[in-house]
Amino acid sequence: MAKAKTAKAAPGADRPGEVDIQVRPGYRRRGLGARLLAAAAEGLRADGRSSVIAQVLAGTPAVPFLESHGFECVLTLRGMLLRLDDVPAERVARLLAAAPAGYRLARWRGVVPDEHADALARAKHAMADFAEYEGTPWDAHRVREMAEIVAKRGDDLYTVAALSGGVIAGFTEVVVPAGCAGRAAQYDTAVLPEHRGRRLGIWVKAAMLRWLGEECPGVREIETDNSGDNAHMLAVNEELGFRLERESLEYQAAVSDLPASGR
Numbered sequence: 391m392a393k394a395k396t397a398k399a400a401p402g403a404d405r406p407g408e409v410d411i412q413v414r415p416g417y418r419r420r421g422l423g424a425r426l427l428a429a430a431a432e433g434l435r436a437d438g439r440s441s442v443i444a445q446v447l448a449g450t451p452a453v454p455f456l457e458s459h460g461f462e463c464v465l466t467l468r469g470m471l472l473r474l475d476d477v478p479a480e481r482v483a484r485l486l487a488a489a490p491a492g493y494r495l496a497r498w499r500g501v502v503p504d505e506h507a508d509a510l511a512r513a514k515h516a517m518a519d520f521a522e523y524e525g526t527p528w529d530a531h532r533v534r535e536m537a538e539i540v541a542k543r544g545d546d547l548y549t550v551a552a553l554s555g556g557v558i559a560g561f562t563e564v565v566v567p568a569g570c571a572g573r574a575a576q577y578d579t580a581v582l583p584e585h586r587g588r589r590l591g592i593w594v595k596a597a598m599l600r601w602l603g604e605e606c607p608g609v610r611e612i613e614t615d616n617s618g619d620n621a622h623m624l625a626v627n628e629e630l631g632f633r634l635e636r637e638s639l640e641y642q643a644a645v646s647d648l649p650a651s652g653r
């Protein structure tokens with residue numbers, strides 16, 4: 391009838407716990423959600439967590455539920471979808487032809503070639519603008535490890551990078567599902583701060599679209615989540631043709647503000 395789960399975060403109580411509460415529609419507004427939250431709070435306290443997050447869809451009962459329990463919205467995520475049939479080949483060709491001066495493209499499938507591994511790790515630091523990446527330093531080992539995890543699942547990681555000398559000034563990653571069909575997932579895209587404002591982001595993404603079209607014609611859609619306050623990334627994706635599918639919100643509360651379980 392109802393369930394709550396608290397995900398055990400990685401070791402280190404400094405990281406927030408995560409809560410996901412589900413009450414079947416026929417049993418709602420009877421206080422079950424609140425009781426489950428109180429029980430989850432007990433687990434979070436026992437685990438030494440000081441804060442908790444919950445991911446919910448905008449416009450659903452979860453929003454007033456969480457707000458009535460002292461949660462605050464800390465992040466808006468826009469789920470965007472690009473239908474490749476809706477992207478005219480001329481658009482991709484035009485964006486690719488507008489190559490920013492002084493850069494060249496490189497691309498690889500799977501684990502990064504050794505010659506680019508350190509440069510990619512440095513470029514990944516450019517993602518640290520966004521809170522979710524804070525505190526997790528990138529190095530060549532971690533970059534390779536992430537690609538190996540994708541490969542172990544049977545999926546393919548495609549990377550396109552813009553190089554300036556030996557430096558990766560910007561890059562974009564897409565994960566293509568096993569069998570090269572259906573919906574691919576946009577992973578990281580970032581441009582180093584000192585290379586921003588030169589349309590490198592849209593250039594590498596256009597190169598990715600052309601490559602996927604050649605390599606994986608079975609891929610029909612690409613999905614991505616963008617932070618609602620990342621205006622530049624949203625503008626790039628809208629120009630490519632991504633459309634808003636759903637909006638999800640990340641809520642956070644201090645565990646000390648959560649209700650105590652009355653047991």
Ligand SMILES: CC(C)(COP(=O)(O)OP(=O)(O)OC[C@H]1O[C@@H](n2cnc3c(N)ncnc32)[C@H](O)[C@@H]1OP(=O)(O)O)[C@@H](O)C(=O)NCCC(=O)NCCS
Nearest residue numbers: 411412413418419420421422423424444451452454455458
């Ligand atoms: C969100 C959810 C868990 C709430 O469960 P619930 O058992 O209905 O919640 P409660 O009865 O304990 O509600 C507690 C308070 O939350 C608020 N609330 C809950 N649902 C609400 C709604 N649809 N509209 C307005 N306020 C609401 C009210 O303040 C309510 O108190 P009240 O009934 O005295 O006014 C339930 O709607 C659900 O399962 N939704 C789908 C799953 C989901 O989105 N989960 C993510 C949440 S972490």
